[in-house]
Amino acid sequence: MVGMGNVDGLRVQLAEAAEAAEVLTAGWDIFAFIAEAAGRLAAESGELFPALMSVAVAAAEGRDAVGFAPSLPPGQHAADEEAPAEPDTLRALGAMSDILPALASQMRELAQPGAEAGDRQACRHAAGQADLVGELLAAVTAW
């Protein structure tokens, strides 16, 4: 579930997303990925808990902001696979920080006045969370 392959897949998924539903789906998957990866690392970590859990909490908030957007199509996130080694997860999280500005930008585009009110609100919230998660990840990966 958590590995560099997932990061590449999510990057492509976001880049190819054109419709609102596709962007929302990509956003939900990205946030869910980060929340899970950071949360898993935080659970195993001692001194890194404050930083990693802050990332996980912010990502989970973004995930749920998108998760309740009216235009998000139904569907499930993929089932868990075996957890990879910690360095892979950390590297994957670091790589995610490159994707988040694009996600925030696309979410802001979706939050334009023409969109449904529920989507607008969800996307504004998600865009802010994408910025925040990006900042937090950048701080963590800069160590």
Added chain:
Amino acid sequence: MVTAATLGEVLDRAEEHLRAAGRCPVSLLESMDAMVELRRLMTVMGHYLADRTPAHMPPAVGWAGKTGPGQAVIDARDAISQAAAGLPAGHSRASQLRPPAGLAGELGRAATALAAGRDLLHTHLATSPDGQWLDRSPWAPVIRSPAVTTAVATQVMRWAGQAERIAARLAAACPPGSAAEQGLQGATPWLKLAGLVLQPTQPPGPDAAAGKRLLRAIPTARLPRRRLPSSGEPATGLPAEITLSAERLRAAVFATHDHPAPVNADACRWIATASAITTQASQHLLHTHTHHPTHAQHLAAAAAALDQASQAWRQAAISWLPIATAARGTTSPATNDLTDLMLRLGRLAWNDPGWSPTSPPNSYRRPAEDSQLTTTLAATHQATDALATLGIDTLAAITLAAHTRQLHVLTRTLPDGYDIPRRYAPALTQHTRPLLHAYQHAQQATIHAAQRLAVIAVALDAPSAPLALARAACAPPPSGSTKRQPDPGPSIASGHQPAPAAAYPASAEADYEPSASQRPTAPQPALAPGASHAATHTRDAPRQPDRAAQLAAQDLPGPGTPRTPIVRTSTPAGRGPSVAHRTTAVRPRAQRRSPRP
């Protein structure tokens, strides 16, 4: 408890003027004005006592009835009223905006200061349309407590003695046989009687000192404004700012106690995370003092309790990650103040004015300085107590949310038998049970840590000692119950020290089993058993947490359990569609498809 103007500061001013009045020469010329002001002083003194009588105060624990100290307060109030009745009423020159110097002026200023002190106490209470007192701040139950009543009685006894001596001096200056002389001569025995009546209510020395300290620490109910943490805050000022954030956090919890907002997963995740970090920082701070020559063992035990609390909050935070609610967003007064608290404690603990949760792990430990022990202890005590207060209400709200099916989970966390084409589904018992257990453990561990810190704070006379005294003041009296209460660890207080932390609700403490490292080595007679509704942050009215406690004692419902409309479940305006809109009912696949082989 040092963040706002306190009653002690106001009473100090009154005492200063009373002492000055005692030194003023008495002249016949101003005797009439002095008598008017003396009567005003006595009237205010009587009001202090009238406020403590059962007719005015809701029955406090062990205080109702016509016997005991309650009756003494009533008798003293009547005696002071009789003393005042013989003196002339009205307005003297001393009642003017700028009273003149001299006896009348000093008495006038003393009466005004005492009235201001009484007003300060009343900022914590309001009156309902039907005449009942209503709590307006977390301090209200403390003000209504027997400990504060006893402390007020002690003060009034002193003031009555001072007034008696002034009345006698004034009487000696008046023409013999005059109405003024007769009025003053008539007042002195009543004032003496008031003092005599109150004398038996006085507790032993250490308790009297504790009561006086508690009384003096009562602040005005108006809370200081939030001060955002800045990277320029000097380390020496951080403990005071931590106290402010903790006070504000307690007030925020109090404000939403009777009207809780729907459970919000975003906020809960952050609260659990920030609580874990805050207790970790507190543990780090205390750990640096565990070489203390006399209190090393107790400080180490408190640090261990904080470590347990931190671990428990971590588990609670992680348990929240796959859970969602309809209510979203992390901005609220409680989360704001908790974030301030976490940042400041982190900066104090890691000696980094710019510390934040994403700062690199720093192995540098702040060097322990014994001169800073009490302020460090107070900061950790204030923070841990505030977290315990927050945890009690949060657990109650989460318990209700779990039982009313307001919690949702990612569908991929459901067991294999469920096939739901949505991202969220109502949480099952297997999701909510670990969450509630994690919260119960976190909350109980935090209370346990707060109890340990309270005991040390009282013993070391730390700045947070009034907080411990306030908790003790609201503890219910021993009821003879044999129910086991959590143990704060070996007592280091004298036999007269109050049990500082017995004032958390019983539902929060029940069945807490400390880890092996936390188990006390000696019994703790100081703790009052049977803690229940008289806690500092409880009200007289029926409370939601009581219902929550009942629910917590039951098993959680399974997927098919019908909803119970215990709390409002509507989605707040502007929050978007409800969770139910985005989810489908949880039905095992077997109900819709053919059963699996």
